[in-house]
Amino acid sequence: MSRYNWAIFMSGWGRSAVKTLELQKEGRLNDSRISVVVYEAEKNGITELCRELNIPAVKLVKKDFPDHESYYAELQKVLQKHNVDYIFLLGYKHIIREPFLSRYENRIVNIHPALLPAFRGKRAIQQAMEYGVKITGLTTHLIGGDLDEGTILCQRCIPIKDGETFEELDLRFVKEGKEIIEETFQTIENYE
Secondary structure (H helix, E strand, O other): OOOEEEEEEOOOOOHHHHHHHHHHHOOOOOOEEEEEEEEOOOOOOOHHHHHHHOOOEEEOOHHHOOOHHHHHHHHHHHHHHOOOOEEEEOOOOOOOOOOHHHHOOOOEEEEEOOOOOOOOOOOHHHHHHHHOOOEEEEEEEEOOOOOOOOOEEEEEEEEOOOOOOHHHHHHHHHHHHHHHHHHHHHHHHHHO
16 A cells, blocks of 8 residues: 555646656555646647556646646645545646645655756756756656755766757666666655
């Protein structure tokens, strides 16, 4: 029996979410279990896998709600229904706002494609390449009040090879992403 129920929030196709569900399918999440996936994009890589693994997938599109309050109220209902302890933001494009942020203080994890505190915000991989750094990476962190801020949980370095394209580097981020996600679950489980 898992001690921690997790929700995944995602906005796009869901590469990292797919990798996370693969971890669960492979039995590599130990004391954690994905209880629900909240998604936005109609075309994604997750809904079929959720059906296969018997994990509820709930489509909630933020722009379909009249305001932040009603969107967060609906998210809260979904999380309560599935007894969610933690939330993993995997390609989730929205900034979590109060009072939702306080309700899940130190229980919302984000993955960011840079070694924070460097290259915050959108296009972090491209920012790193444009700046000319030789090493970039991935960070998972508990979210704070500001964008890409909060307690760092795990980091992985990814060297940028001479002449490497964004597409080549991005593929290495996907591979390393699955490993840092697994490490993040272990960190949370050991922290409690």
